[in-house]
Amino acid sequence: xxxxxxxxxxxxxxxxxxxxxxxxxxxxxxxxxxxxxxxxxxxxxxxxxxxxxxxxxxxxxxxxxxxxxxxxxxxxxxxxxxxxxxxxxxxxxxxxxxxxxxxxxxxxxxxxxxxxxxxxxxxxxxxxxxxxxxxxxxxxxxxxxxxxxxxxxxxxxxxxxxxxxxxxxxxxxxxxxxxxxxxxxxxxxxxxxxxxxxxxxxxxxxx
Amino acid sequence: xxxxxxxxxxxxxxxxxxxxxxxxxxxxxxxxxxxxxxxxxxxxxxxxxxxxxxxxxxxxxxxxxxxxxxxxxxxxxxxxxxxxxxxxxxxxxxxxxxxxxxxxxxxxxxxxxxxxxxxxxxxxxxxxxxxxxxxxxxxxxxxxxxxxxxxxxxxxxxxxxxxxxxxxxxxxxxxxxxxxxxxxxxxxxxxxxxxxxxxxxxxxxxxxxxxxxxxxxxxxxxxxxxxxxxxxxx
Numbered sequence: 001x002x003x004x005x006x007x008x009x010x011x012x013x014x015x016x017x018x019x020x021x022x023x024x025x026x027x028x029x030x031x032x033x034x035x036x037x038x039x040x041x042x043x044x045x046x047x048x049x050x051x052x053x054x055x056x057x058x059x060x061x062x063x064x065x066x067x068x069x070x071x072x073x074x075x076x077x078x079x080x081x082x083x084x085x086x087x088x089x090x091x092x093x094x095x096x097x098x099x100x101x102x103x104x105x106x107x108x109x110x111x112x113x114x115x116x117x118x119x120x121x122x123x124x125x126x127x128x129x130x131x132x133x134x135x136x137x138x139x140x141x142x143x144x145x146x147x148x149x150x151x152x153x154x155x156x157x158x159x160x161x162x163x164x165x166x167x168x169x170x171x172x173x174x175x176x177x178x179x180x181x182x183x184x185x186x187x188x189x190x191x192x193x194x195x196x197x198x199x200x201x202x203x204x205x206x207x
Numbered sequence: 208x209x210x211x212x213x214x215x216x217x218x219x220x221x222x223x224x225x226x227x228x229x230x231x232x233x234x235x236x237x238x239x240x241x242x243x244x245x246x247x248x249x250x251x252x253x254x255x256x257x258x259x260x261x262x263x264x265x266x267x268x269x270x271x272x273x274x275x276x277x278x279x280x281x282x283x284x285x286x287x288x289x290x291x292x293x294x295x296x297x298x299x300x301x302x303x304x305x306x307x308x309x310x311x312x313x314x315x316x317x318x319x320x321x322x323x324x325x326x327x328x329x330x331x332x333x334x335x336x337x338x339x340x341x342x343x344x345x346x347x348x349x350x351x352x353x354x355x356x357x358x359x360x361x362x363x364x365x366x367x368x369x370x371x372x373x374x375x376x377x378x379x380x381x382x383x384x385x386x387x388x389x390x391x392x393x394x395x396x397x398x399x400x401x402x403x404x405x406x407x408x409x410x411x412x413x414x415x416x417x418x419x420x421x422x423x424x425x426x427x428x429x430x431x432x433x434x435x436x437x438x439x440x441x
Contacts, residue, residue, distance in 0.1 A: 110239055125302040126278030133278045140272040147268060150247045150260040164245045171240040194303045194335070 024083040025092055038081050038152045041145040046074045048141045052134035059131050061183040063176055066109055070169065073102055077162050081149065084157040098161045106168045113175040117182060123191035128181025132188070135177035142170040252313040253323065266312050266381040266391070273378045274305045276371040280409075283364035290416030291364060294409050297342055301402065304335055308395050312382065315390045330394040339401045346412040353411075356424035361414025365421070368413055372406035375399060 015022075021036060022028045029035060053067040079096040088096075126136035146166040152158045181188050248256045249264060257263065281298040284291045311329040319327075330336060359369030379399040386396040414421050 107240060114239055123306055125299070125306070126275040127281070127299075127302075130282055133275065133282050137272070137275040137279060140268065140275045143268045143271065147260050147264060150258060153247070163247060167242075167244050168240055175239055189299055189302070191303050191306045194300050194307070 024079060024096065025088040027084070027087065034148070034151050034155075035081060035084070035157060038145070038148040038158070039078055041141070041148045042074055042078050042081065045138060045141045045145045046071055048134070048138040049074070052131065052138050055131040055134050056180060059129075059180065059184055061131060061180050063131075063135075063180065066176075070172075073098075073165065077165065080162050081152055081158045085159060086156045098159050098165065100161050100164070103161065103164050103168050106165070106172050110168070110172050110175050113172075113179045117175065117178050124178070125189040125191060126177075127187075127189040128177065129184050129186040131180035131184065132177045132186065135173050135180055139170050139173035139177060142166060142173055146170065251315065252310065252327065253315065253319050255315075255318070262381070262385060263312060263315070263390070266378070266385055267309055269374070269378040269381045270305055270309050270312065273371065273374045274302050276367070276374045277302055277305070277406075280364065280367035280371045280406075283362075283367045284413060287362065287364045287413065287417055291413050294413065298409075301405075304398070308398065311395050312385070312391050316392060317388070317390050329392050330398055333394070333397075336394070336398055336401050339398070339405045343401075343405050343408045346408045350408070350411050350415060357411070358422040358424060359410070360419075360422035361410065362417040362419040364417065365410045365414035365419065368406050368410035372403050372410060375403040375406055379403065 016031065019031050020028045021031050023035065049067055049071055053064055053071070056067060057064040076096070076098055080098045083092050083096040085093065126133055126140075146163065149158060149163055149166060153160055153163045178188065243250075244259065247259050249259050250256050251263065277298050281295055281302075284295045284298065307327075307329055310327040314323050314327040316324065359366050359373075379396060382391055382396050382399055385391040386393050411421065
């Protein structure tokens with residue numbers, strides 16, 4: 001480590017220290033505002049997909065490129081959410097519009113994945129190896145992203161296409177998770193009505 | 208033996224398209240995406256449709272996140288192998304129970320029909336909570352006593368168990384208000400409360416079995432700030 005002081009990073013602006021942040025249109029709002037709630041959830045989703053991507057690439061299941069495209073779309077979705085539709089300039093709106101076409105593309109991917117999967121005969125549990133599980137985790141975070149985006153869309157602050165994309169994305173992640181398990185030849189655990197009592201204690205003793 | 212569970216899952220497919228971890232595709236292979244949720248509503252087990260940002264779906268979704276986190280922790284326990292095989296089996300059983308927890312949450316106790324209530328009753332005799340307690344006690348016996356705060360650490364399995372524990376807490380926070388209003392069975396809130404204790408103990412246990420040291424909290428020392436010209440207070 002060099003002894004001299006490093007240059008000040010541009011990363012921390014300190015402007016958010018008072019609990020506010022700014023939107024793309026320059027407006028400042030409290031960080032607890034529903035817009036930041038939605039942006040934060042989309043960001044978490046993007047991170048979760050990042051991990052899933054890492055494992056999918058490792059297993060060479062072919063999902064990695066789709067996941068990257070989705071991550072880029074989530075970036076665009078973030079821009080859409082950060083630009084209140086009823087309070088932004090026309091250029092800003094145009095720059096941050098989210099195209100319906102992405103939803104159709106997702107549906108195409110789902111159809112392809114699904115056609116390679118055995119039909120579901122029972123509830124499955126998040127399982128089936130690392131790639132599959134991380135995709136399930138991303139799926140459950142995707143649902144949260146969708147829930148937090150709803151009030152934003154209802155207030156006309158984000159486009160409805162964003163909501164549709166998030167709804168379809170959790171379906172995609174579900175199909176992708178099953179596909180990843182199948183690709184690695186790993187079994188998915190199925191829901192069984194849990195036993196309680198004596199049998200469970202026997203299991204404990206074996207621990 | 209399976210037919211009851213199967214029958215109820217079939218009904219779930221009819222009643223609830225997108226609330227849970229899982230879907231059931233029946234003969235004829237309907238599409239996974241139904242598009243019925245695009246307008247931001249989803250259906251409960253009772254058939255009632257509500258906006259997806261309703262507190263019930265918040266609770267269901269968080270419960271779903273919890274099951275995913277546990278799936279991940281289970282996977283790392285499988286990798287670790289030695290000494291934590293017991294946990295692997297327990298976690299799988301817990302994932303199934305969380306599915307039942309989801310059914311309970313998705314069936315508002317204050318408005319569902321009696322047969323539906325009966326079918327989705329959760330842990331009426333407290334046995335599942337007792338199981339958790341037994342498991343906790345048995346692991347705790349082997350663990351060194353806690354003398355300081357520990358940080359989520361101790362290898363992949365242990366760290367993943369801590370993540371699951373924190374998601375379990377979040378699920379509990381979502382469920383508690385619903386249980387207070389008697390829209391979800393109290394047993395569900397109790398189970399989730401005990402589950403985070405169980406996951407905490409598992410985290411410590413997995414670390415011990417991996418021969419890993421848990422990182423202990425130490426008060427970080429703040430560097431002395433050089434006094435420069437005073438900044439005017441806003």
